[in-house]
Amino acid sequence: MKSVLVIGSTGQIGSELTMVLRRKLGGANVVAGYIQGAEPKGELLESGPHEIVDVRDAARIAEIVSNYKIDTIYNLAALLSAVAERKPLMAWDIQLNGLLAILEVAREKGCAVFTPSSIGSFGPETPRKGTPQDTIQRPRSMYGVTKVATELLSDYYFNKFRVDTRSVRFPGLISNVTLPGGGTTDYAVEIYYAAVKGEEFVCPIAAGTFMDMMYMPDALKAAIDIMEADPSKLKHRNSFNIASMSFEPEMLRAKILEYIPEFKMRYEVDPVRQAIADSWPDMMDDSCAREEWGWKPSYDLDSMTRDMIESLRKRFG
Numbered sequence: 372m373k374s375v376l377v378i379g380s381t382g383q384i385g386s387e388l389t390m391v392l393r394r395k396l397g398g399a400n401v402v403a404g405y406i407q408g409a410e411p412k413g414e415l416l417e418s419g420p421h422e423i424v425d426v427r428d429a430a431r432i433a434e435i436v437s438n439y440k441i442d443t444i445y446n447l448a449a450l451l452s453a454v455a456e457r458k459p460l461m462a463w464d465i466q467l468n469g470l471l472a473i474l475e476v477a478r479e480k481g482c483a484v485f486t487p488s489s490i491g492s493f494g495p496e497t498p499r500k501g502t503p504q505d506t507i508q509r510p511r512s513m514y515g516v517t518k519v520a521t522e523l524l525s526d527y528y529f530n531k532f533r534v535d536t537r538s539v540r541f542p543g544l545i546s547n548v549t550l551p552g553g554g555t556t557d558y559a560v561e562i563y564y565a566a567v568k569g570e571e572f573v574c575p576i577a578a579g580t581f582m583d584m585m586y587m588p589d590a591l592k593a594a595i596d597i598m599e600a601d602p603s604k605l606k607h608r609n610s611f612n613i614a615s616m617s618f619e620p621e622m623l624r625a626k627i628l629e630y631i632p633e634f635k636m637r638y639e640v641d642p643v644r645q646a647i648a649d650s651w652p653d654m655m656d657d658s659c660a661r662e663e664w665g666w667k668p669s670y671d672l673d674s675m676t677r678d679m680i681e682s683l684r685k686r687f688g
């Protein structure tokens with residue numbers, strides 16, 4: 372991986388992944404792709420090239436790939452689960468027509484492609500605890516349907532055209548840089564902001580609802596490590612289970628109280644996000660990722676909480 376295009380570079384994952392890649396490969400070698408209305412700002416704008424690109428525009432993607440001699444495309448353009456339920460046709464268009472455009476360019480130009488999947492690709496029939504790498508995937512949400520289709524299409528392009536597609540199934544991602552936009556797991560980010568600002572947190576997910584979660588530094592490490600893995604060792608490609616922690620809102624409240632004893636929280640369950648969360652597994656089995664490319668998380672609930680609170684306190688005083 373020497374020259375990278377990040378499509379969706381100003382989103383929750385893209386805004387941090389682009390900066391990590393620029394520190395690793397050199398600013399000039401990582402192009403930040405963005406869309407009108409989501410322009411890069413600050414360090415993301417000043418630390419390297421940026422190009423406006425709609426994920427569905429194959430000609431524009433091909434032009435950028437040629438101009439910058441891109442060898443790897445990170446495809447991070449997507450509507451998250453709750454928004455995708457409100458705009459299912461747009462979610463399908465961005466996630467699948469966008470992926471097809473990228474895969475066709477990658478096939479012609481010889482690029483590797485990373486497109487994340489998610490715990491959202493599983494459904495109510497999927498085993499909830501120790502969710503296997505290869506198991507039933509019948510999601511009920513449009514987000515999940517797009518993620519399963521993404522996995523299948525990416526594997527098809529590898530098997531049929533030898534396009535180097537690779538992917539991980541992300542848990543809910545928690546970060547202190549860019550707020551997520553409309554996901555079911557967003558509560559696990561927003562709670563920290565409320566706690567640090569001294570505001571009561573209104574939790575939209577019911578107590579007892581376990582979901583896989585992961586701190587962003589571990590997610591970024593996974594997204595880079597898998598693309599640098601020895602391809603001869605990969606028995607799977609799209610898409611690897613990766614896990615680090617599983618918790619429910621009461622566990623998160625208790626952990627925050629250890630650091631902020633005055634923290635207050637109450638529940639107002641959002642039926643749309645609760646129905647999605649209820650259909651997702653509690654904790655994935657990530658043994659294949661550990662065996663095939665050395666996946667290993669660094670953060671747990673305690674170390675993530677400490678780092679989140681320290682980082683947000685620096686930002687908000």
Ligand code: VAH
Pocket residue numbers: 451452453489490491514541542543544551553554555556557
């Ligand atoms: C969402 N944060 O909630 C995303 C993610 C595993 C969850 O896909 O939609």
